[in-house]
Amino acid sequence: MLQEVVTLPYPGLRKRSKPIGHISDSTRQLVKDMEESTLDWENRREHEVGVALAAVQIDSHKRVVVIRNDFDNKKDKTFTAFINPEITKYEGEPTSEYEGCLSVKDLYGRVPRYPKVQVNAKNIDGKVVNITAEGFLARIFQHEIDHTNGILFVDRIKDEPEAFHRLRKISGNIEKLSEEERDAAFKEIF
Ligand SMILES: [Zn+2]
Numbered sequence: 001m002l003q004e005v006v007t008l009p010y011p012g013l014r015k016r017s018k019p020i021g022h023i024s025d026s027t028r029q030l031v032k033d034m035e036e037s038t039l040d041w042e043n044r045r046e047h048e049v050g051v052a053l054a055a056v057q058i059d060s061h062k063r064v065v066v067i068r069n070d071f072d073n074k075k076d077k078t079f080t081a082f083i084n085p086e087i088t089k090y091e092g093e094p095t096s097e098y099e100g101c102l103s104v105k106d107l108y109g110r111v112p113r114y115p116k117v118q119v120n121a122k123n124i125d126g127k128v129v130n131i132t133a134e135g136f137l138a139r140i141f142q143h144e145i146d147h148t149n150g151i152l153f154v155d156r157i158k159d160e161p162e163a164f165h166r167l168r169k170i171s172g173n174i175e176k177l178s179e180e181e182r183d184a185a186f187k188e189i190f
Pocket residue numbers: 100101102103143147
Protein backbone atom coordinates (compact mmCIF):
# COMPACT_ATOMS: atom_id res chain seq x y z
CA MET A 1 0.00 0.00 0.00
CA LEU A 2 1.16 3.45 -0.88
CA GLN A 3 2.40 5.35 2.18
CA GLU A 4 3.12 9.01 2.68
CA VAL A 5 6.86 9.78 2.94
CA VAL A 6 7.23 11.68 6.21
CA THR A 7 9.39 14.82 6.28
CA LEU A 8 11.13 16.96 8.89
CA PRO A 9 10.24 18.24 11.43
CA TYR A 10 8.34 14.97 11.99
CA PRO A 11 9.95 13.66 15.24
CA GLY A 12 9.60 9.97 14.30
CA LEU A 13 12.44 10.45 11.81
CA ARG A 14 14.88 10.89 14.69
CA LYS A 15 13.89 7.66 16.43
CA ARG A 16 16.08 4.55 16.22
CA SER A 17 14.55 1.62 14.34
CA LYS A 18 14.38 -1.92 15.73
CA PRO A 19 16.00 -4.98 14.16
CA ILE A 20 13.86 -7.50 12.30
CA GLY A 21 13.96 -10.89 14.02
CA HIS A 22 12.14 -13.12 11.57
CA ILE A 23 11.44 -12.10 7.98
CA SER A 24 7.69 -12.52 7.61
CA ASP A 25 4.92 -11.57 5.21
CA SER A 26 4.67 -8.24 6.98
CA THR A 27 8.39 -7.59 6.26
CA ARG A 28 7.83 -8.41 2.58
CA GLN A 29 4.79 -6.13 2.53
CA LEU A 30 6.82 -3.34 4.16
CA VAL A 31 9.47 -3.66 1.41
CA LYS A 32 6.77 -3.44 -1.28
CA ASP A 33 5.24 -0.39 0.38
CA MET A 34 8.67 1.27 0.55
CA GLU A 35 9.34 0.67 -3.15
CA GLU A 36 5.90 1.84 -4.19
CA SER A 37 6.12 4.97 -2.03
CA THR A 38 9.58 5.87 -3.41
CA LEU A 39 8.37 5.57 -7.00
CA ASP A 40 5.24 7.58 -6.27
CA TRP A 41 7.37 10.31 -4.69
CA GLU A 42 9.60 10.37 -7.78
CA ASN A 43 6.67 10.44 -10.20
CA ARG A 44 5.49 13.66 -8.61
CA ARG A 45 8.88 15.39 -9.14
CA GLU A 46 10.56 16.51 -12.29
CA HIS A 47 14.19 16.91 -11.25
CA GLU A 48 14.63 14.25 -8.58
CA VAL A 49 15.23 10.52 -8.44
CA GLY A 50 14.23 8.30 -5.53
CA VAL A 51 17.38 6.22 -5.13
CA ALA A 52 16.71 4.65 -1.76
CA LEU A 53 14.46 4.64 1.27
CA ALA A 54 14.59 3.52 4.89
CA ALA A 55 11.44 2.19 6.58
CA VAL A 56 11.43 5.05 9.10
CA GLN A 57 10.62 7.36 6.17
CA ILE A 58 7.19 5.78 5.87
CA ASP A 59 6.92 5.81 9.65
CA SER A 60 7.80 2.16 10.29
CA HIS A 61 10.57 1.75 12.85
CA LYS A 62 12.13 -1.40 11.41
CA ARG A 63 15.73 -1.69 10.24
CA VAL A 64 14.92 -2.09 6.55
CA VAL A 65 16.40 -0.21 3.60
CA VAL A 66 15.63 -0.44 -0.13
CA ILE A 67 18.12 0.72 -2.77
CA ARG A 68 17.45 1.20 -6.47
CA ASN A 69 19.28 -1.36 -8.61
CA ASP A 70 20.20 1.19 -11.27
CA PHE A 71 20.05 4.68 -9.82
CA ASP A 72 21.37 6.27 -13.03
CA ASN A 73 18.33 5.08 -14.94
CA LYS A 74 14.91 6.40 -13.88
CA LYS A 75 13.29 3.76 -16.12
CA ASP A 76 14.61 0.93 -14.01
CA LYS A 77 12.05 0.61 -11.22
CA THR A 78 13.61 -2.32 -9.37
CA PHE A 79 15.11 -2.26 -5.89
CA THR A 80 17.08 -4.50 -3.54
CA ALA A 81 16.04 -4.76 0.10
CA PHE A 82 18.56 -4.91 2.96
CA ILE A 83 17.36 -6.15 6.33
CA ASN A 84 19.22 -5.06 9.50
CA PRO A 85 22.04 -3.45 7.46
CA GLU A 86 25.20 -2.57 9.35
CA ILE A 87 28.48 -0.99 8.33
CA THR A 88 31.28 -3.25 9.48
CA LYS A 89 34.20 -1.29 8.02
CA TYR A 90 34.91 2.24 6.78
CA GLU A 91 37.76 2.81 4.34
CA GLY A 92 39.55 5.85 2.93
CA GLU A 93 39.19 9.54 3.74
CA PRO A 94 35.70 11.09 3.82
CA THR A 95 34.81 13.39 0.91
CA SER A 96 31.87 15.82 0.64
CA GLU A 97 29.31 15.57 -2.17
CA TYR A 98 25.73 16.77 -2.64
CA GLU A 99 23.11 14.73 -0.91
CA GLY A 100 19.36 15.06 -0.72
CA CYS A 101 16.67 13.14 1.11
CA LEU A 102 13.01 12.37 0.48
CA SER A 103 12.35 13.37 4.09
CA VAL A 104 14.05 16.78 3.85
CA LYS A 105 12.11 19.04 1.54
CA ASP A 106 14.11 20.90 -1.14
CA LEU A 107 17.37 21.04 0.85
CA TYR A 108 20.64 19.59 -0.34
CA GLY A 109 23.88 19.41 1.58
CA ARG A 110 27.50 18.67 0.97
CA VAL A 111 27.92 15.77 3.36
CA PRO A 112 31.22 14.07 4.21
CA ARG A 113 31.06 10.29 3.72
CA TYR A 114 33.62 7.52 3.45
CA PRO A 115 34.39 6.46 -0.13
CA LYS A 116 34.26 2.76 0.70
CA VAL A 117 32.32 0.72 3.25
CA GLN A 118 31.68 -2.93 4.02
CA VAL A 119 28.04 -3.69 4.76
CA ASN A 120 26.56 -6.71 6.44
CA ALA A 121 22.83 -7.34 6.05
CA LYS A 122 20.24 -9.99 5.27
CA ASN A 123 18.42 -10.15 1.98
CA ILE A 124 14.66 -10.61 1.76
CA ASP A 125 15.13 -14.41 1.80
CA GLY A 126 16.96 -14.18 5.11
CA LYS A 127 20.35 -14.96 3.59
CA VAL A 128 23.36 -13.08 5.02
CA VAL A 129 24.98 -10.79 2.48
CA ASN A 130 28.28 -8.91 2.72
CA ILE A 131 28.68 -6.03 0.32
CA THR A 132 31.67 -3.88 -0.54
CA ALA A 133 30.23 -0.52 -1.60
CA GLU A 134 32.24 2.27 -3.20
CA GLY A 135 31.54 5.80 -4.42
CA PHE A 136 27.88 6.79 -4.66
CA LEU A 137 26.66 3.40 -3.44
CA ALA A 138 28.86 3.73 -0.33
CA ARG A 139 27.29 7.16 0.24
CA ILE A 140 23.77 5.72 -0.11
CA PHE A 141 24.45 2.98 2.44
CA GLN A 142 25.85 5.51 4.95
CA HIS A 143 22.85 7.83 4.42
CA GLU A 144 20.26 5.02 4.73
CA ILE A 145 21.89 3.27 7.69
CA ASP A 146 21.98 6.67 9.41
CA HIS A 147 18.18 6.77 8.93
CA THR A 148 17.82 3.45 10.78
CA ASN A 149 19.63 5.16 13.68
CA GLY A 150 17.44 8.26 13.57
CA ILE A 151 20.09 10.47 11.91
CA LEU A 152 19.43 12.65 8.85
CA PHE A 153 22.04 14.14 6.52
CA VAL A 154 21.27 17.63 7.86
CA ASP A 155 22.31 16.45 11.33
CA ARG A 156 25.74 15.52 9.94
CA ILE A 157 26.39 19.07 8.64
CA LYS A 158 24.56 21.02 11.31
CA ASP A 159 27.71 22.95 12.27
CA GLU A 160 28.57 23.85 8.67
CA PRO A 161 25.90 26.27 7.47
CA GLU A 162 27.85 26.75 4.21
CA ALA A 163 27.20 23.12 3.34
CA PHE A 164 23.46 23.74 2.92
CA HIS A 165 21.96 24.22 -0.55
CA ARG A 166 18.54 24.36 -2.12
CA LEU A 167 17.08 22.88 -5.28
CA ARG A 168 15.57 25.66 -7.36
CA LYS A 169 12.19 24.43 -8.56
CA ILE A 170 12.11 26.00 -12.01
CA SER A 171 15.70 25.53 -13.17
CA GLY A 172 16.43 22.35 -11.25
CA ASN A 173 19.78 23.87 -10.24
CA ILE A 174 21.29 23.41 -6.81
CA GLU A 175 22.32 26.73 -5.29
CA LYS A 176 23.55 28.03 -1.96
CA LEU A 177 20.98 29.27 0.52
CA SER A 178 20.75 32.93 1.39
CA GLU A 179 21.15 33.71 5.08
CA GLU A 180 17.39 34.27 5.48
CA GLU A 181 16.58 30.99 3.75
CA ARG A 182 19.05 29.21 5.97
CA ASP A 183 17.59 30.69 9.13
CA ALA A 184 14.10 29.68 8.08
CA ALA A 185 15.23 26.16 7.14
CA PHE A 186 17.16 25.65 10.39
CA LYS A 187 14.15 26.75 12.41
CA GLU A 188 12.11 24.06 10.70
CA ILE A 189 14.52 21.12 10.77
CA PHE A 190 16.41 21.49 14.08
ZN1 LIG B 1 17.18 10.12 3.34
